[in-house]
Amino acid sequence: MLELTCVSTGYETANVIHDIDLTVAPGEIVALVGANGAGKSTLVKTISGLLALRAGTITLDGKRIDGLNARARVLAGVSLVPEGRQIFGGLTVLDNLRLGAYARRKDLDDARMKQRIDHVCERFPVLLQRLKEPAGNLSGGQQQMLAIARGLMAEPRILVLDEPSLGLAPVLVTEIFRLVASLRSEGRAILLSEQNARLSLAIADRGYVIENGRVTLAGTGKELLHNPEVAERYLGVGKGVNVADASHHQQMVDRLKEILAR
Amino acid sequence: MNLAIQIVIGGLLQGAVFAVIALGFSLVFRVTGVLNLSQGAFCVVGALVMYTIEVSWGWPTPVAAVAASLATAAFGLALGALCFVPAVPRLPTSSMLILTAGLLTLLQGVLLIGWSSQPYALPPFSGEAPVVLWGVRVPTQGFWIAGITVAVVVAMWFVVQRTTLGTALRACAENRVAARLMGIDVPRMTLLSFGMAVLIAAISGIAVAPITSLEFDTGGFFTNFGFIAVAIGGLGSFLGSVAGGLFLGVAEQLAAGYVSSLFANALALALLLMVLLWRPNGLFGGGAVRRTDVRDEQRIYHAIVRVQGRGGLVFAAAAVALVLVLPLLFPSAGILSSLVITGILYISVLGLDVLMGYAGQVSLGQAGFMAIGGYTASILAVTYGVSPLWGTVAGIVLSVAAAWVLSFVTLRLRGHYLALATLAFGLLIDSLTVGMVDTTGGPSGLAGIPAFSVGSIVFASPIAMYYLVVGIIIVLVLALYGAMRSGFGRALIAVRTDQTAAVALGVNVVRYKLAAFLISAALGSLSGSLYAFYFHFLAPEMVATPRSFEMIAMLVAGGEGTLVGSALGVALLTLLPTVFQPFALYKTLAEGLLLVLCFMWLPEGIFGFATVQLARWLRRGAPPATAAEKAMP
Ligand SMILES: Nc1ncnc2c1ncn2[C@@H]1O[C@H](COP(=O)(O)OP(=O)(O)OP(=O)(O)O)[C@@H](O)[C@H]1O
Ligand SMILES: [Mg+2]
Numbered sequence: 001m002l003e004l005t006c007v008s009t010g011y012e013t014a015n016v017i018h019d020i021d022l023t024v025a026p027g028e029i030v031a032l033v034g035a036n037g038a039g040k041s042t043l044v045k046t047i048s049g050l051l052a053l054r055a056g057t058i059t060l061d062g063k064r065i066d067g068l069n070a071r072a073r074v075l076a077g078v079s080l081v082p083e084g085r086q087i088f089g090g091l092t093v094l095d096n097l098r099l100g101a102y103a104r105r106k107d108l109d110d111a112r113m114k115q116r117i118d119h120v121c122e123r124f125p126v127l128l129q130r131l132k133e134p135a136g137n138l139s140g141g142q143q144q145m146l147a148i149a150r151g152l153m154a155e156p157r158i159l160v161l162d163e164p165s166l167g168l169a170p171v172l173v174t175e176i177f178r179l180v181a182s183l184r185s186e187g188r189a190i191l192l193s194e195q196n197a198r199l200s201l202a203i204a205d206r207g208y209v210i211e212n213g214r215v216t217l218a219g220t221g222k223e224l225l226h227n228p229e230v231a232e233r234y235l236g237v238g239k240g241v242n243v244a245d246a247s248h249h250q251q252m253v254d255r256l257k258e259i260l261a262r
Numbered sequence: 263m264n265l266a267i268q269i270v271i272g273g274l275l276q277g278a279v280f281a282v283i284a285l286g287f288s289l290v291f292r293v294t295g296v297l298n299l300s301q302g303a304f305c306v307v308g309a310l311v312m313y314t315i316e317v318s319w320g321w322p323t324p325v326a327a328v329a330a331s332l333a334t335a336a337f338g339l340a341l342g343a344l345c346f347v348p349a350v351p352r353l354p355t356s357s358m359l360i361l362t363a364g365l366l367t368l369l370q371g372v373l374l375i376g377w378s379s380q381p382y383a384l385p386p387f388s389g390e391a392p393v394v395l396w397g398v399r400v401p402t403q404g405f406w407i408a409g410i411t412v413a414v415v416v417a418m419w420f421v422v423q424r425t426t427l428g429t430a431l432r433a434c435a436e437n438r439v440a441a442r443l444m445g446i447d448v449p450r451m452t453l454l455s456f457g458m459a460v461l462i463a464a465i466s467g468i469a470v471a472p473i474t475s476l477e478f479d480t481g482g483f484f485t486n487f488g489f490i491a492v493a494i495g496g497l498g499s500f501l502g503s504v505a506g507g508l509f510l511g512v513a514e515q516l517a518a519g520y521v522s523s524l525f526a527n528a529l530a531l532a533l534l535l536m537v538l539l540w541r542p543n544g545l546f547g548g549g550a551v552r553r554t555d556v557r558d559e560q561r562i563y564h565a566i567v568r569v570q571g572r573g574g575l576v577f578a579a580a581a582v583a584l585v586l587v588l589p590l591l592f593p594s595a596g597i598l599s600s601l602v603i604t605g606i607l608y609i610s611v612l613g614l615d616v617l618m619g620y621a622g623q624v625s626l627g628q629a630g631f632m633a634i635g636g637y638t639a640s641i642l643a644v645t646y647g648v649s650p651l652w653g654t655v656a657g658i659v660l661s662v663a664a665a666w667v668l669s670f671v672t673l674r675l676r677g678h679y680l681a682l683a684t685l686a687f688g689l690l691i692d693s694l695t696v697g698m699v700d701t702t703g704g705p706s707g708l709a710g711i712p713a714f715s716v717g718s719i720v721f722a723s724p725i726a727m728y729y730l731v732v733g734i735i736i737v738l739v740l741a742l743y744g745a746m747r748s749g750f751g752r753a754l755i756a757v758r759t760d761q762t763a764a765v766a767l768g769v770n771v772v773r774y775k776l777a778a779f780l781i782s783a784a785l786g787s788l789s790g791s792l793y794a795f796y797f798h799f800l801a802p803e804m805v806a807t808p809r810s811f812e813m814i815a816m817l818v819a820g821g822e823g824t825l826v827g828s829a830l831g832v833a834l835l836t837l838l839p840t841v842f843q844p845f846a847l848y849k850t851l852a853e854g855l856l857l858v859l860c861f862m863w864l865p866e867g868i869f870g871f872a873t874v875q876l877a878r879w880l881r882r883g884a885p886p887a888t889a890a891e892k893a894m895p
Contacts, residue, residue: 048443050439050442050443070442070443070445071442071445071446071447074443074444074445075445080443082439082440082443086437086439086440086443087437087440088432088433088436088437088440088441089436090432090435090436091429091432091433091436095429095432095433098426098429099429099430099433099441099444099446100444102426102430102433102444102445102446103444103445105426150444154444154445
């Protein structure tokens with residue numbers, strides 16, 4: 001569905017992303033794994049139209065979207081939940097949600113808007129209780145929920161999440177991942193850029209490892225979890241351990257799967 | 263009692279305009295984080311366009327009012343689309359402040375050309391006869407003003423707080439990147455807020471024109487008072503803006519009615535300084551985001567390549583030689599006189615460069631120090647027979663003292679508030695020079711000022727004055743050049759680049775900011791004194807707030823942070839009107855235009871541009887590259 005071919009991009013003077021190929025199929029969860037500064041956020045910004053492409057193409061369902069601005073990409077079905085939440089703190093929770101559907105406001109009368117807010121908030125009951133409050137009053141975890149809910153308001157075909165677990169307590173982290181895993185439905189795909197490689201690979205169908213702006217490894221979530229290099233670099237497993245056999249690692253992965261499945 | 267009510271009503275009507283302008287300030291500020299100083303000028307544009315349509319063309323009042331409002335709004339939208347919207351993401355907010363000051367000057371220039379410099383008043387909408395209510399006479403126009411103001415405020419409130427469009431506008435104010443992600447067209451929202459602010463300014467200008475007389479430069483007055491109102495009420499707060507405007511109007515009229523109009527202005531400004539000092543977020547709450555007070559960007563340093571080594575020395579020697587023989591090349595009295603004025607103003611602009619170009623602080627009140635220096639030296643010389651030299655020294659001491667007192671306010675302030683405080687200071691000095699008739703001669707000025715002299719050497723002729731000024735400049739430039747290359751200059755640049763980091767590095771930020779401010783005050787004062795001694799005459803408008811804006815234009819056009827570059831800007835704006843007499847009418851327009859254009863397309867100024875070209879040429883031994891190549895980083 002989403003397809004990046006030979007994408008390169010960067011900021012004024014620096015080239016950050018080099019020749020990246022990446023695909024996301026309908027209903028799939030794809031994880032991007034990489035160290036700080038690898039270029040995950042840069043890639044994600046390019047996909048959502050905040051940053052212009054230097055070379056390559058981006059297509060959605062076979063149609064080029066790389067020439068479109070951020071607004072047109074929202075309309076095409078790409079929705080980004082940016083790093084650091086970026087909610088509108090001075091506006092109410094309700095206004096934040098409404099703005100999520102701003103690009104589609106022409107098709108939404110008041111009744112349908114309300115219906116959509118109710119639908120999206122089924123997963124986020126805590127937001128429903130605080131609709132009239134300024135979003136800045138929410139806790140960090142609640143703000144992250146709001147950011148995700150706001151991203152869902154545009155009814156995206158593909159939801160792009162940048163570091164959703166950043167700065168959250170471990171309990172909330174699993175909660176957020178469980179939520180992300182549950183969002184995959186009705187053909188909605190998810191692209192997840194995360195520091196927390198273990199959890200994100202555990203819920204992902206496939207993953208890409210990005211280093212210095214290039215894809216260095218790609219495979220299914222399971223393959224990557226059990227890849228010794230990934231384990232050493234991103235999962236904190238000691239050097240030289242044979243991950244495929246390491247029972248400790250296996251146990252940990254199993255436990256995570258179990259927690260997430262609950 | 264009736265008198266008091268009469269005065270309060272007058273104050274409310276006056277305050278209604280301030281309120282609407284303040285509302286426009288708040289609207290644009292909320293969406294863009296920029297204080298748009300051109301706001302007040304659109305009141306006058308609206309009113310004068312109305313005058314032409316209604317009085318000159320004879321259209322019926324309602325049609326003319328609608329047409330004038332829409333025409334002004336359309337004009338404002340065009341100007342906003344060309345100058346304001348593209349600049350917002352490119353320039354830091356403090357530079358935007360200066361850019362909008364340029365727009366204000368530009369608009370006044372347009373009005374001067376289109377409507378010349380006479381005062382205009384519109385006929386009242388519904389007859390001259392006032393209505394008498396319970397023994398109080400109220401002009402019928404008062405009801406129009408009240409009604410229109412209420413309608414404007416309610417409409418604005420509704421649009422911003424109750425519509426999807428308003429939510430989108432507020433979202434831009436909160437977080438521009440996230441707003442883009444939501445599919446909000448941020449530049450369009452910026453333009454929209456600018457246009458709405460212009461529209462309401464035009465409407466209120468048209469409404470008050472029948473009870474005030476308007477000239478091409480009244481916009482500056484409206485901007486100043488709208489600015490004060492919004493500061494009192496709280497930047498960004500709609501309710502606060504309206505309350506601040508009405509409060510300011512009433513307070514001013516009461517002071518004018520019961521004390522004197524001099525006192526009224528001084529009161530407004532003192533009120534502002536007090537509010538800034540104690541309640542920087544406004545008396546009525548409001549939620550301005552505090553921004554840092556330095557112009558946090560590498561706008562200039564990335565652009566300027568200094569001419570190094572021998573090239574630089576040769577260049578400097580050539581420049582000094584040129585300056586020394588200039589009077590011989592142009593013996594005409596008019597040009598010589600302009601050259602002297604260029605030199606004198608350049609001294610003041612040098613001070614401004616230390617403050618703005620190096621320390622990165624914004625000052626809108628530099629002319630205030632020229633006024634202190636000029637008037638102190640002249641009054642001492644004329645009334646007390648003190649020698650010009652000692653008078654000048656006294657002026658400098660007084661200016662530095664004033665700057666020091668003012669620094670209690672400014673050093674605590676950040677961002678727009680700092681610019682506001684210096685503007686308030688400049689305006690306060692303006693109202694003093696006009697108002698203290700017994701000491702300063704009031705609006706008609708102070709005549710009979712002697713020529714400058716040191717001991718028995720009298721600099722009576724323009725040519726003597728020229729070489730005196732050149733000598734002073736050479737000494738100053740060398741001294742400042744040395745200072746800026748020393749630890750002092752580096753500390754200033756550290757303050758400019760990143761104040762927080764500078765503090766962390768152990769730079770005593772407050773002390774350096776104060777030092778830069780005192781230097782700029784001293785040089786402004788020196789320049790003001792020389793100015794008075796050269797003309798043998800001093801009037802308020804020679805050293806008033808428009809002069810402050812003019813000097814900023816000169817600095818920016820010439821090149822900030824270069825010490826010598828601004829001389830080009832001063833020369834350009836001083837010599838052109840002399841060389842091309844017809845140009846004098848267009849001077850205001852040219853100043854504004856130059857400021858706007860330089861900020862948008864030549865951020866390193868003429869000097870920076872020339873230096874880059876020269877450096878390139880020296881390095882490659884090749885002819886300079888085309889202008890387009892360097893146009894915008
Ligand atoms: N606005 C910017 N201007 C210039 N360079 C930038 C900008 N933003 C990021 N970079 C650079 O691009 C590179 C990639 O940054 P990016 O934010 O994409 O990393 P990331 O993989 O998301 O890291 P993290 O996990 O820390 O969020 C870094 O070297 C960074 O310095
Ligand atoms: Mg990132």
